[in-house]
Amino acid sequence: MVMNDMIGNPVPDFDLTENMKMVRDVAKAFAEKEIKPVIMKYDESQEFPLDIVKNLGELGFMGVLVPADLGGSGFGYLEYVTIIEEISKIDPSVGLTIAAHNSLCTNHILLFGNDAQKKKYIPDLASGRKIGAWALTEPTSGSDAGGMLTTAVREGDYYVLNGNKNFITHGSVGQVTVVTALTDKSKGKKGISAFIVENNTPGFIVAKKENKMGMRSSDTTALAFDNCRVPKENLLGEEGNGFAQALAVLDGGRISISALALGIAQGALDASVKYAKERKQFGKPIGDFQAIQWKLADIATHIEAARLLTYRAAFVKNEGRHTTRESAMAKFYAAEVAVQATNEAVQIHGGYGFIKDFPVEKLYRDVKLVTIGEGTSEIQKLVIAREILEL
């Protein structure tokens, strides 16, 4: 990805690396062959595609960032965003499954778990034998995630969890959930801790399954904790570090949501280019009309800019540098671009964009999640402003 210029300074060559090309080809072939034929079946039934997820595990896509010695693929963020983009071009719901499982649950344990926790949980997650969830959001605390009410009270060798979580991806299909809860209410955000909770623990209750506008085959549920006793060994890091851990996890997660947005936008563009060549009106393909050409040119240019921001965030992340600003910029920009792209794609398809026989109908519904999940666009702008103002 990086070459040297004439005086030896590193310059990016903007080409995909061999690894990126390899995972792109594998992801593309899998999405075309295994996902595309069943997309609408799962979208309509809102059933979680367990068979697809099992295959994702076999491809190594459920442990993309996990080192090989813990059973993962041992890739970095550049390969990770390439996989998510490629899958999301075809089905963003499956892209979201990969993103939430890898970036949130698995990565939280990978980043902040001790050796025993990693050995116990990561190999099953990385292989896809177990599906991971990550529970931060609550009914009364979304953007203000630090305002959570769920508590974890130490009783002997256990923490006893009580409270409610909302909109949790893999809430009902997961086996392992990272849960944040207050261990010391008096300390506010600094009293929040993170725990690994096995979903079959008594008192772990799967509550309402959401009936969603888009991303319908991705599992989203509310969770309740009713005297849920979690062994003290399942505390991640130190008591009081949970909120800071969550923010660090989101710095990585937002890069995956940028890639998800990028895939949706590219999928919408690809479908629109094809349609603009095929559909004739007034005796010629609609792609001959300048109004359509300008739409395609706008979308294509915005996508390239979003891709550069996403790859840059991934590159900086791979170097182990602080990415709060890069991740928020990539996520904010790519998400807004993807919403515009799907809107124009439906317009280019005319009435056919409004019916379920064409892929842009689903992309138009799925896309809205990317301006909301892992921090809304408004929150990304707050984060970016805080970074540039050094607040």
Ligand SMILES: Cc1cc2nc3c(=O)[nH]c(=O)nc-3n(C[C@H](O)[C@H](O)[C@H](O)COP(=O)(O)OP(=O)(O)OC[C@H]3O[C@@H](n4cnc5c(N)ncnc54)[C@H](O)[C@@H]3O)c2cc1C
């Ligand atoms: C499909 C789906 C999957 C999800 N998966 C997960 C998951 O796996 N785990 C998890 O923990 N959460 C998950 N979430 C939750 C998601 O992260 C939250 O929905 C999101 O952070 C926004 O919170 P909220 O919905 O409570 O909206 P609110 O915070 O109530 O926001 C409402 C509006 O107010 C705006 N707003 C709020 N505060 C400010 C401010 N200070 N300045 C300007 N505007 C502001 C917001 O931008 C938004 O437009 C998921 C959500 C969805 C829809």
